[in-house]
Amino acid sequence: MNREIPTQAPEPTLVHYNNPLIIKTPEDQPKQSGMEALLSKMLPERIWIDRGACKIQYVSSTPATRAEVKLVGRRLNEELKSQDAHSVGICRVRSRLHEQCFDEIIRQVTITCAARGTLLNRIHEEIRRRIKNYETLYESANAYGLRSCLRGGGRKDDMLSRIKVLEKTNLELEVKIEQEMQQRALVQKSFEASYETIIADHEAYKASEKDRYNALMHTYTEKIKVASFDKTKTKTKLRPISSSGPTVIKE
Secondary structure (H helix, E strand, O other), X not given: OOOOOOOOOOOOOOOOEOOOEEEOOOOOOOOOOOHHHHHHHHOOOEEEEEOOEEXXXXXXXOOOOHHHHHHHHHHHHHHHXXXXXXXXXXXXXXXXXXXXXXXXXXXXXXHHOHHHHHHHHHHHHHHHHHHHHHHHHHHHHHHHHHHHHHHHHHHHHHHHHHHHHHHHHHHXXXXXXXXXXXXXXXXXXXXXXXXXXXXXXXXXXXXXXXXHHHHHHXXXXXXXXXXXXXXXXXXXXXXXXXXXXXXXXXX
């Protein structure tokens, strides 16, 4: 045999095995036939080395009684309790104990009817493969989730850094906006003051120009009055002279 032989006795199992046999070498196994050979094919023998002696243990081909079947059920419950198997979720202990119980049922059914036991063992093997695939898928999903989480953690750090940069930029822009608003208020205030000054100067200029115009008009009116008066006076002086005729100058 090429497999490595353990040096410790196998753990107790719910499957009913015969008493161990001592053999010289692992290759020196007794030949089996009939039901024993069929059961050994379904449920392989257990072999180990104890104190230098090689021991081998085959599954029992003795039919189980009703009391033994009930005993298997009680042992299953006791082992589940003693080994702290989880009642829900994924639990390797619970799966292992139920597989042992199912193997014992296969043993009992095979002894009663070999064809039925062979078919039941085939179904059990398919269930094992399916569970193995589920476990592989579960482990793969966990690994993928862990990788995604790690990648997400790296992206999270990048996003946090970017958020800090954006928050800093936002604060700077808010300060700049506040400064611009203050500058705008000052410019608007200065413009309003300049506008009021211009309006006041314009009104003062209009008033001064109006006063100047009125003064000029008053002076012009006075001059016209004086000129009219002088014209009238001159006409009055010239009227007698024109009425008496031309004056003759004597030598």
